[in-house]
Amino acid sequence: MQFPSKLIEDAVHAFATLPGIGKKTALRLVMHLLQQEPKSTELLSEAILKMRKDIQFCSTCHNVSDDPVCSICSSPARDRQVVCVVENFRDILAIENTRHYNGLYHVLEGLISPMDGIGPEQLNIQSLLERMDQGEIQEVIMALNPTIDGDTTIFYLSKILSKYGVKITSIARGIAFGGELEYVDEITLARSIQARLPYESYLNK
Amino acid sequence: MQFPSKLIEDAVHAFATLPGIGKKTALRLVMHLLQQEPKSTELLSEAILKMRKDIQFCSTCHNVSDDPVCSICSSPARDRQVVCVVENFRDILAIENTRHYNGLYHVLEGLISPMDGIGPEQLNIQSLLERMDQGEIQEVIMALNPTIDGDTTIFYLSKILSKYGVKITSIARGIAFGGELEYVDEITLARSIQARLPYESYLNK
Numbered sequence: 367m368q369f370p371s372k373l374i375e376d377a378v379h380a381f382a383t384l385p386g387i388g389k390k391t392a393l394r395l396v397m398h399l400l401q402q403e404p405k406s407t408e409l410l411s412e413a414i415l416k417m418r419k420d421i422q423f424c425s426t427c428h429n430v431s432d433d434p435v436c437s438i439c440s441s442p443a444r445d446r447q448v449v450c451v452v453e454n455f456r457d458i459l460a461i462e463n464t465r466h467y468n469g470l471y472h473v474l475e476g477l478i479s480p481m482d483g484i485g486p487e488q489l490n491i492q493s494l495l496e497r498m499d500q501g502e503i504q505e506v507i508m509a510l511n512p513t514i515d516g517d518t519t520i521f522y523l524s525k526i527l528s529k530y531g532v533k534i535t536s537i538a539r540g541i542a543f544g545g546e547l548e549y550v551d552e553i554t555l556a557r558s559i560q561a562r563l564p565y566e567s568y569l570n571k
Numbered sequence: 572m573q574f575p576s577k578l579i580e581d582a583v584h585a586f587a588t589l590p591g592i593g594k595k596t597a598l599r600l601v602m603h604l605l606q607q608e609p610k611s612t613e614l615l616s617e618a619i620l621k622m623r624k625d626i627q628f629c630s631t632c633h634n635v636s637d638d639p640v641c642s643i644c645s646s647p648a649r650d651r652q653v654v655c656v657v658e659n660f661r662d663i664l665a666i667e668n669t670r671h672y673n674g675l676y677h678v679l680e681g682l683i684s685p686m687d688g689i690g691p692e693q694l695n696i697q698s699l700l701e702r703m704d705q706g707e708i709q710e711v712i713m714a715l716n717p718t719i720d721g722d723t724t725i726f727y728l729s730k731i732l733s734k735y736g737v738k739i740t741s742i743a744r745g746i747a748f749g750g751e752l753e754y755v756d757e758i759t760l761a762r763s764i765q766a767r768l769p770y771e772s773y774l775n776k
Contacts, residue, residue, distance in 0.1 A: 368667050370660065371637045373622040380618035383611065384600050391591065397661050398590050399623055400635060406588065407623035411616045413585035417578040418604055418612035430605060432576045455575065456602050462573050 374400075426497070428473035428490050430455045438462075438471060445469045447504040449497065451523065453477055453516075457509060469507070472497065477515040478522055486522055494523075498530050505533040512539050579605075631702070633678035633695050635660045643667075643676060650674045652709040654702065656728065658682055658721075662714060674712070677702065682720040683727055691727055699728075703735045710738040717744050 369375040374396055381392035399407045423429070424436035431437065438444060438458075448469030452458055458471050474489045497503060506527055510516035524534050540558035541550055550558075574580040579601055586597035604612045628634070629641035636642065643649060643663075653674030657663055663676050679694045702708060711732055715721035729739050745763035746755055755763075 368664070370635050370641065370643075370664060370667075371626065373626050373637055374635065377618045377622035380615040383615070385603050386596065386599070393664070394591070395589050396619070396622065399619060400626060401659070404623050407619055410585040410588070411620040413582045414601070414604060414612055415616040417582035417601065418609050421576065421578050421605060430575050430579065432578055436575065438575075454606070459573070459575060459598070462575075 426493075427471045428455070428475060428493070429458055429471060443468070446502055448507065449494075449503050449505070450507040450509050451494070452509050453511060461509060469505075474519070477510065477513075478519045479515045480518070481515075489519075491523070491526075495526070498527065498532070503530075503532060505535060508534070508536040510536075631698075632676045633660075633680060633698070634663055634676060648673070651707055653712065654699075654708050654710070655712040655714050656699070657714050658716060666714060674710075679715075679724070682715060682718075683724045684720045685723070686720075694724075696728070696731075700731070703732065703737070708735075708737060710740060713739070713741040715741075 369378065374393075377396045377399075378389060378392040381387055381395050382389050384392075387395070399410075420432070422431050422434060424431045424439055425434055426439045427436060429436040429438060433440075445468050449472050450461065450467060450469055451472050451474060452461070453474055453476065455473050458473065461467050461471075472490065472494050474491070474494075476484055476489050478484060478486055478489065498506075506523075508520045508523065510519055520536060527534055538561075539554070540561065541547065541554065547555065574583065579598075582601045582604075583594060583597040586592055586600050587594050589597075592600070604615075625637070627636050627639060629636045629644055630639055631644045632641060634641040634643060638645075650673050654677050655666065655672060655674055656677050656679060657666070658679055658681065660678050663678065666672050666676075677695065677699050679696070679699075681689055681694050683689060683691055683694065703711075711728075713725045713728065715724055725741060732739055743766075744759070745766065746752065746759065752760065
């Protein structure tokens, strides 16, 4: 692709480093900025720079935060006896948007992955054990992706958490709401038959 | 949508002002930046800021440029007798990428649109007439979108350019390469029959 200007080329390459944005889309974004007032480019530039520079990670749960302790950990309305373990802070956002969870979180910042050489010591597991030591937590919910790495991590965590004698649960896996049995993969279907629920509990959900 | 932080919310809103980027995509971009080194956000922020601040518009053809005169206008390899009139600098990029045009350009920065209250005096027409006055230009190609506004602009320009006695042409309109007759709209098909070409000239294209 030919660029009319070095400045445009640099901006296109910078945009194209973002996920899901190729060179053509990046060029469209740059062209859009050029047709707007310089002010709008300044606002975008400042907003992302300030966000990246000033963002903090909660000292308790490692969620992104404006303050040293995040709004969830510092909220008095939250159930402090339940902790939901997630892979990254994007998952917190997804769960929060359901508005059906009122406990705390713990961000691992990754999953145990022997293939990628990621062991437990590279994840935020030590800080989870320190939270467990305080004795307030009664239940740990594993909300990890249903992959081999996710299952490995759940297996590891459930072993080292067993000494605390707390309830360890995992988010339900099965057929998605609105899905069609015919098109579901065999593993999901097999698991959802094995982990079948009594009809009454299904109604209560 | 709930945001875990005011900083993230501001950055998402800034990204979401870009075309084709909604709140969900914007959030994905922000999350990506947060998971990268701060350096990559700085690079993006600086590239777009510098691009918007330092970009110039060519004093001859109004194309975007790093210098007061753009690389096309200042190139000795270009045919200075042909000028292609386009709506905006994005069209120049599209035509340049074909590698089948070697003349100069003139960016109108809009089209005459009575509906939107845009008259000829708001477009770069005066500067086109000044270029015509220099007497070097032999052909003006209208490469405007095939819309009512495009046709209005071509009609207006062809009238005021008629006094210079130069050749005035328009890019060919017809069935797109690879298109199927069955699915082409009536206006395009009707026009492409009316403007049919001798078979030999078709072969030469």
